[in-house]
Amino acid sequence: MSETTAPAPDYRDTVFLPETDFPMRAGLPLREPEWLERWERIGIYDRLREKTGRTPFTLHDGPPYANGHLHIGHALNKTIKDMIVRSHQMMGHDARYVPGWDCHGLPIEWKIEEQYRAKGLDKDEVDIVAFRQECRRFAEGWVDIQREEFKRLGITGNWADPYLTMDFHAEAVIADEFMKFLMNGTLYQGSKPVMWSPVEKxxxxxxxxxxxxxxxxxxxxxxxxxxxxxxxxxxxxxxxxxxxxxxxxxxxxxxxxxxxxxxxxxxxxxxxxxxxxxxxxxxxxxxxxxxxxxxxxxxxxxxxxxxxxxxxxxxxxxxxxxxxxxxxxxxxxxxxxxxxxxxxxxxxxxxxxxxxxxxxxxxxxxxxxxxxxxxxxxxxxxxxxxxxxxxxxxxxxxxxxxxxxxxxxxxxxxxxxxxxxxxxxxxAPLIFRNTPQWFAGIDRPLDDGLGAHGDTIRSRALASIERLVTFTPVSGQNRLRSMMETRPDWVLSRQRAWGVPLTCFVKKGAKPDDAGFLLRDAEVNARIVAAFEAEGADVWYRDGFKEEVLGDRAAEYEQIFDVLDVWFDSGSTHAFVLRDRADGTEDGIADVYMEGTDQHRGWFHSSMLQGCGTIGRAPYRNVVTHGFTLDEKGMKMSKSLGNTVVPEAVVKEYGADILRLWVAQADYTADQRIGKEILKGTADSYRRLRNTLRFLLGALKDFSEAERVDAAEMPELERWVLHRIAELDAEVRAGYAAFDFQGVFQKLFTFCTTDLSAVYFDIRKDALYCDAPDALRRRASRTVLDLVFHRLVTWLAPILVFTTEDVWLSRFPGEESSVHLRDMPETPAGWADAALAGKWQAIRSARRVVTAALEVQRSAKVIGASLEAAPVVHVADARLLAALQSVDMAEICITSGLSLTGAPAPAEAFTLADVPGVAVVFQEAEGEKCARCWQILPDVGTHSHPQTCARCDAALG
CATH class of the missing domain: 3.90.740.10 (Valyl/Leucyl/Isoleucyl-tRNA synthetase, editing domain)
Incomplete structure (x- = not known):
C-alpha cells in the first residue's frame, strides 16, 4: 500500500473530549423527590441558620387558607417567595422563611357546613366548641397536604415549625392585639350598613x-x-x-x-x-x-x-x-x-x-x-x-x-x-344591611405613645406608604394609597363560629356612646391572654369563663361572641411571627411582604391597619406584588372552561424546575400566561441551559488547582470572559436585590447561549480538546470555566433548585455537599475591563461577518466545515484592523487560516449591512488536514507524528 493511500492514524484517544456522567435528559419528575429527601436528611435550612455574622433578611409569608389543593397561583406565589429568600441567602444574608397558614374563618367553616348539609344536619344545633374542633381538624389535615405540595415545588423554609393562626399562642396574641384596639380607644360598636352575605349570615x-x-x-x-x-x-x-x-x-x-x-x-x-x-x-x-x-x-x-x-x-x-x-x-x-x-x-x-x-x-x-x-x-x-x-x-x-x-x-x-x-x-350576591357591628375607627386619635408617624391609623398608614415602604412595582404605592385615603372604618366583627372571638365585655343596659360601655381593664385582658395560651380560643365559649376572668363583676357585663374578621388574624401575624419567634426579627418589621396584587385590599391592607394601630407603622419595609395567572389566550382560568393548569400535573410531566423556570421567565408584576405551548417553550429554554451546564462539567473533568492561571497571565479572550463575569455579578446581585427575576434570568440565559455557547465555547473547543494539558491557553480556559461554573451555578440556584444541585453534586459529590449551602462567590473588581470589552465587541462584530460569509459557502456545498476555509478579510477602519491584527482571528473565526488587509474590498466580497467596513472574500485553506485537530495547514505531515500539525505533534510528545 502506498503512503498516499495509507489510513489516517487514529488519534481519538489523545483528544481531551468532555467527559461527564451528567445526563442530557433531566428526568426531573423522577429525580427531584430524591433531592428533596436528601435536603431534609442533611437539614439544609437549619444548617444555613447556623451561619453566623450575617445580616438578617426576613420575608414574612402571607398565609394561604388551609382548605384545598394548591392552584397555579399558589405555585407562582410561593416560587417567587422562594427565589427572594434563596437569592438573599446566597448573597450573604441570613434569609429566614417561616411558612404559615390562615386557619380560621369562613373558607373552612363553610366546608364543615357543607358536610353538615350533606348529612341533613343543622350546624346551629351542634355545640359550638365541638363545631370549632371539627374546623380545627379540617384545617390541620389541609395544612399537612399543602405543606407537602409546597415542598414538592422546591420551596425552602422552616417546614418543621410553621406558624398557624389557630395555634394557641397565635390565638392568644391575636386576642391581645385586638385588646390593644380596645384599650387605645379605636374600638367602638356602631350600627351602620355593611356588606352582608345572606347565605353566610x-x-x-x-x-x-x-x-x-x-x-x-x-x-x-x-x-x-x-x-x-x-x-x-x-x-x-x-x-x-x-x-x-x-x-x-x-x-x-x-x-x-x-x-x-x-x-x-x-x-x-x-x-x-x-x-x-x-x-x-x-x-x-x-x-x-x-x-x-x-x-x-x-x-x-x-x-x-x-x-x-x-x-x-x-x-x-x-x-x-x-x-x-x-x-x-x-x-x-x-x-x-x-x-x-x-x-x-x-x-x-x-x-x-x-x-x-x-x-x-x-x-x-x-x-x-x-x-x-x-x-x-x-x-x-x-x-x-x-x-x-x-x-x-x-x-x-x-x-x-x-x-x-x-x-x-x-x-x-x-x-x-x-x-x-x-x-x-x-x-352569592350581597346586600348592604344595617347591623350592630364592631369597628376600628381609623380616624380616631390614638394616645399610645407611638405617634412618630401620626396620631390616627389612617395618618400612620399614609405616612408608611409615603416614607417607610418601597413598592415593587411602584404602581402598588398609588393603589394602596388611594385605598387608604378613602377607606371607611374597619368592620372587625363576624357573626360566625370559627375564629378568634372579640374578647371584650359590654356593660349591661348601657348604650355604645355611654361612658363605661366597654370594659377596659388590663388585668382582665392579661387573664384572657393567659387562658388562651393554655387552652386556645375555645376557652372563651366554656361555661363559667366570664366569671373566671371578671370575678364579682361578671353579672354587670355581657360577653361578646362575634369572631374577628380573619383579616385581623392575618394582619396580626407580624406580632406572633416576627416579634415572638426566635427566627423573627429584632424590631418586629419584615423586610418583605410579597403577595398577589389583590392583596392591596387584603393582607397588605389589613396588616398595615393592624400594625399602625399597635406598633405605629406598617410592619414591612417592602411590598412586592405579582399579577394573576391566565391561560395561553389570556383568559381567566376556570374549571368550567377546562383551561386550568394544575401545579401537580406540570410537576408530574415536566418537573418542578420547569415550573420554577416559567416563573422566572415571566414578568410577574403583570398577569402571566401558562399552558402547554408556553411550557414547551420553557422546557426548550431549560434544555439549552442544561446543555451549557453539561458542557462545563465535561470540560472541567479532573480540573485541579495546579492548573489555575492568574488573570494577568490569561489570553485576551479569557480576560473578556472575566469582564463579562464581573458585569454579570453586579447585574445579577442588583436584579435579585430588586426582586427582578425575569431580568436576572434573561441576562444569564443570554450569557449562556450567546457569550458562552455561541462564542467562547465555540472558539475554545479546539484548545480544550487538542492543546497539551500544560499549555497556557488550555489551562487559562479551564480556569475560566471553573470560575464561570461556580458563579453560574450559584446565580441560577435560586431559580433551578434541583438542576443546580444535580450539577453541583456531579462535580462535588458528598453527603454534606450542596450548592444551597454556598454563597455567590465574590468577584474581583479588577476583572472589569471596559476598554477590553469594547475591543472585543468590535472583534465579535467582525467575526459575525466572517461566519456569515462561511455559512453561504457551506449552504452552497463548497465547504463542509469552517476549518476548510482561509478567508481574506478587508477592514476599512484602521483602528479595527489593528484590533483584529492583535488577536488570532483564524482561531476566533474557527478557520484554518485568515488574512487581514486594509486594502479596498472587491465588489464581490461578502458584507453585512449592520457591520460597515468589513468585507470577506472566501478562500479555501491550503495544506493537508491534521488527523488530530482537523485544521488544514501547510505543515501537516512534516512532523514526527504522521498527519499532524505542529501543535498536535508537540501535544503528542
Missing amino acids: TALAEAEVEYHDHTSHTIWVRFAHRVAEGAASIVIWTTTPWTIPQNRAVAYNPAIAYGLYRTDEAEGKPSELLILADALAEGVLTQAKVTGTRLRDVPTTEFEGVTLAHPYRGIEGGEGEWDFDVPMLPGDHVTDEAGTGFVHTAPSHGDDDYQLGLKFGLPMTYNVEPDGSYRADLPLFGGQHIITADGKDGPANVANIKALAGAGALLAKGKVKHSYPHSWRSK
Whole structure:
C-alpha cells in the first residue's frame, strides 16, 4: 500500500473530549423527590441558620387558607417567595422563611357546613366548641397536604415549625392585639350598613368581596309633591326595589339643574307633572314611554324644607307603617350622570345614605334579618327573602314593584346588567344591611405613645406608604394609597363560629356612646391572654369563663361572641411571627411582604391597619406584588372552561424546575400566561441551559488547582470572559436585590447561549480538546470555566433548585455537599475591563461577518466545515484592523487560516449591512488536514507524528 493511500492514524484517544456522567435528559419528575429527601436528611435550612455574622433578611409569608389543593397561583406565589429568600441567602444574608397558614374563618367553616348539609344536619344545633374542633381538624389535615405540595415545588423554609393562626399562642396574641384596639380607644360598636352575605349570615370586608355581572330590577318611582302648577312627582331611580320600605329621605344636589315637565297623554296614560334633572329628563320619559314638555326651571331652593309622601303612605294592608313624611335633603353624592337627579335614601342600606342620615338625623331601620328576609311582622312583605339561602333572588324585589304599581307610585320599570358585589366564598350576591357591628375607627386619635408617624391609623398608614415602604412595582404605592385615603372604618366583627372571638365585655343596659360601655381593664385582658395560651380560643365559649376572668363583676357585663374578621388574624401575624419567634426579627418589621396584587385590599391592607394601630407603622419595609395567572389566550382560568393548569400535573410531566423556570421567565408584576405551548417553550429554554451546564462539567473533568492561571497571565479572550463575569455579578446581585427575576434570568440565559455557547465555547473547543494539558491557553480556559461554573451555578440556584444541585453534586459529590449551602462567590473588581470589552465587541462584530460569509459557502456545498476555509478579510477602519491584527482571528473565526488587509474590498466580497467596513472574500485553506485537530495547514505531515500539525505533534510528545 502506498503512503498516499495509507489510513489516517487514529488519534481519538489523545483528544481531551468532555467527559461527564451528567445526563442530557433531566428526568426531573423522577429525580427531584430524591433531592428533596436528601435536603431534609442533611437539614439544609437549619444548617444555613447556623451561619453566623450575617445580616438578617426576613420575608414574612402571607398565609394561604388551609382548605384545598394548591392552584397555579399558589405555585407562582410561593416560587417567587422562594427565589427572594434563596437569592438573599446566597448573597450573604441570613434569609429566614417561616411558612404559615390562615386557619380560621369562613373558607373552612363553610366546608364543615357543607358536610353538615350533606348529612341533613343543622350546624346551629351542634355545640359550638365541638363545631370549632371539627374546623380545627379540617384545617390541620389541609395544612399537612399543602405543606407537602409546597415542598414538592422546591420551596425552602422552616417546614418543621410553621406558624398557624389557630395555634394557641397565635390565638392568644391575636386576642391581645385586638385588646390593644380596645384599650387605645379605636374600638367602638356602631350600627351602620355593611356588606352582608345572606347565605353566610355574616358581614364581609371589602377583601372578601368580588364583583360579577348581575341583572337587577330597576324602577322609577314617584314621590308625591306639590308645586304652583298643581300635584307633581319627584322621581327617583333605584336598582334595589327591596329598599323602598326603608326609604327615609330623597336627596338632591344644589349644583344640578332641574326642570318641571308635563307629560303628554298617551295610551290611557294621563298627563302628569314630573320634576327631573334636565340632563336626564329625556331618558326618563323614554323609559316611561311618554313624551313631554319642559315648563320651567325648578330652582333647588324650592326643595329646601320640603317633605314628600312615602310611596307606601296609606297603602292597603300597610297598617300605618309608612304613614310619615319623607324630607328632601341636599347631598353632594347626587349626580346627573344616571338616574333622575334624585336619590332614594335608605340610611340602613348604603354608605352614602347612612352618611346623609347621620348628618340630618334620619332614623335607622331594622327590617332585614340575617338570612336576607324581611322581619316577619313587616306589613305586606314580612318573611320575604331578598336573597335566598341558595344565593338566588328572592321575591322581595318583585313584591315591591307590584306594591308600587298598585299604589300608583311606579312610573317605569326595567332591568339592568351591572357589576355587583358577591361573596368570594359562596359566590352569592350581597346586600348592604344595617347591623350592630364592631369597628376600628381609623380616624380616631390614638394616645399610645407611638405617634412618630401620626396620631390616627389612617395618618400612620399614609405616612408608611409615603416614607417607610418601597413598592415593587411602584404602581402598588398609588393603589394602596388611594385605598387608604378613602377607606371607611374597619368592620372587625363576624357573626360566625370559627375564629378568634372579640374578647371584650359590654356593660349591661348601657348604650355604645355611654361612658363605661366597654370594659377596659388590663388585668382582665392579661387573664384572657393567659387562658388562651393554655387552652386556645375555645376557652372563651366554656361555661363559667366570664366569671373566671371578671370575678364579682361578671353579672354587670355581657360577653361578646362575634369572631374577628380573619383579616385581623392575618394582619396580626407580624406580632406572633416576627416579634415572638426566635427566627423573627429584632424590631418586629419584615423586610418583605410579597403577595398577589389583590392583596392591596387584603393582607397588605389589613396588616398595615393592624400594625399602625399597635406598633405605629406598617410592619414591612417592602411590598412586592405579582399579577394573576391566565391561560395561553389570556383568559381567566376556570374549571368550567377546562383551561386550568394544575401545579401537580406540570410537576408530574415536566418537573418542578420547569415550573420554577416559567416563573422566572415571566414578568410577574403583570398577569402571566401558562399552558402547554408556553411550557414547551420553557422546557426548550431549560434544555439549552442544561446543555451549557453539561458542557462545563465535561470540560472541567479532573480540573485541579495546579492548573489555575492568574488573570494577568490569561489570553485576551479569557480576560473578556472575566469582564463579562464581573458585569454579570453586579447585574445579577442588583436584579435579585430588586426582586427582578425575569431580568436576572434573561441576562444569564443570554450569557449562556450567546457569550458562552455561541462564542467562547465555540472558539475554545479546539484548545480544550487538542492543546497539551500544560499549555497556557488550555489551562487559562479551564480556569475560566471553573470560575464561570461556580458563579453560574450559584446565580441560577435560586431559580433551578434541583438542576443546580444535580450539577453541583456531579462535580462535588458528598453527603454534606450542596450548592444551597454556598454563597455567590465574590468577584474581583479588577476583572472589569471596559476598554477590553469594547475591543472585543468590535472583534465579535467582525467575526459575525466572517461566519456569515462561511455559512453561504457551506449552504452552497463548497465547504463542509469552517476549518476548510482561509478567508481574506478587508477592514476599512484602521483602528479595527489593528484590533483584529492583535488577536488570532483564524482561531476566533474557527478557520484554518485568515488574512487581514486594509486594502479596498472587491465588489464581490461578502458584507453585512449592520457591520460597515468589513468585507470577506472566501478562500479555501491550503495544506493537508491534521488527523488530530482537523485544521488544514501547510505543515501537516512534516512532523514526527504522521498527519499532524505542529501543535498536535508537540501535544503528542
